[in-house]
Amino acid sequence: MSKLNQTCPEAENHISGRQKNIKTGADGVEIDQVPVIDFQNVSVIKEGRLILDHVFVQIGADEHVAIIGPNGSGKSSLIKVMTREYYPIDVPGLSTKIMGDDVWNVFDLRKRLGIITTDLQNTCLRDTTVFDTVLSGYFSSIGIYDIFEVTLEMKVTVLEILRFLGIGHLAEQKMTKISTGEARKTLIARALVHDPKALILDEPTNSLDMKSIFQFRKTISTIAKAGKNIILVTHDLADIIPEISRVILIKDGKIFADGKKEDILTNENLTALFEVPVTVEKHGDYYAAFC
Numbered sequence: 303m304s305k306l307n308q309t310c311p312e313a314e315n316h317i318s319g320r321q322k323n324i325k326t327g328a329d330g331v332e333i334d335q336v337p338v339i340d341f342q343n344v345s346v347i348k349e350g351r352l353i354l355d356h357v358f359v360q361i362g363a364d365e366h367v368a369i370i371g372p373n374g375s376g377k378s379s380l381i382k383v384m385t386r387e388y389y390p391i392d393v394p395g396l397s398t399k400i401m402g403d404d405v406w407n408v409f410d411l412r413k414r415l416g417i418i419t420t421d422l423q424n425t426c427l428r429d430t431t432v433f434d435t436v437l438s439g440y441f442s443s444i445g446i447y448d449i450f451e452v453t454l455e456m457k458v459t460v461l462e463i464l465r466f467l468g469i470g471h472l473a474e475q476k477m478t479k480i481s482t483g484e485a486r487k488t489l490i491a492r493a494l495v496h497d498p499k500a501l502i503l504d505e506p507t508n509s510l511d512m513k514s515i516f517q518f519r520k521t522i523s524t525i526a527k528a529g530k531n532i533i534l535v536t537h538d539l540a541d542i543i544p545e546i547s548r549v550i551l552i553k554d555g556k557i558f559a560d561g562k563k564e565d566i567l568t569n570e571n572l573t574a575l576f577e578v579p580v581t582v583e584k585h586g587d588y589y590a591a592f593c
């Protein structure tokens with residue numbers, strides 16, 4: 303039994319996703335087994351340019367996935383369709399189902415999907431404490447205001463999650479005074495207060511030093527093992543933690559390849575994807591690429 307579980311079973315639930323009300327949908331499929339993402343024929347146009355081009359992606363309830371592609375290939379745009387920041391063009395066969403539903407209240411959706419992006423980190427970079435930044439996740443705000451009804455249970459959960467992520471000692475520190483790696487963990491904590499089904503991480507190890515990267519990958523591994531889907535956008539193959547078994551390659555707004563990581567992460571595929579000679583190496587359960 304983890305220390306966390308001994309001290310606060312409620313907080314453990316937030317991290318492990320063990321609060322399973324097994325419900326069934328109209329088709330009799332357990333809600334827990336419904337794909338997290340079921341995108342069919344998704345195309346997005348921005349400023350007259352097709353930036354996602356007939357994308358079909360299904361991510362199962364228990365899958366962890368990495369998305370890789372060159373700069374400007376459409377990775378973040380695909381994530382923005384998931385978070386309903388970008389909307390696809392209405393074409394026959396279009397589906398943007400998330401956890402079985404096409405229509406979402408955006409606030410509810412963003413609670414069910416924990417989103418960690420550099421944009422969010424920049425937004426959270428304020429004169430607010432780490433504790434309040436995480437607590438404000440309950441209210442989908444940045445910072446805490448008098449009108450919010452903050453419960454003791456919320457506060458206890460925030461503290462337990464901060465401790466779980468190894469940043470309990472930073473609770474009273476201002477966001478402007480902590481390191482990039484600590485801020486990224488704070489965002490994970492903020493996402494976890496909602497007990498999300500999935501964590502979406504867009505280039506999470508950007509600008510972290512080696513130690514922070516190491517710790518960050520361990521944290522994501524722990525969260526993946528605890529049963530949350532990991533959807534990871536990255537440029538660094540070494541970010542693909544062992545729990546991630548599937549890799550999707552994107553090029554020019556299209557799915558270039560999609561499958562088991564050992565089949566996808568080859569010299570041939572990555573050389574064709576990036577249009578430079580790439581050598582892929584495997585080190586234990588991890589991959590690295592050189593060009």
Ligand SMILES: Nc1ncnc2c1ncn2[C@@H]1O[C@H](COP(=O)(O)OP(=O)(O)OP(=O)(O)O)[C@@H](O)[C@H]1O
Pocket residue numbers: 348349353371372373374375376377378379380
């Ligand atoms: N709101 C927008 N308006 C105009 N063009 C956009 C918009 N959003 C994305 N694009 C364009 O769509 C393409 C894909 O962008 P996207 O950010 O999805 O790429 P990416 O694969 O995440 O790139 P990177 O690895 O550099 O982060 C780019 O050419 C980008 O300029």
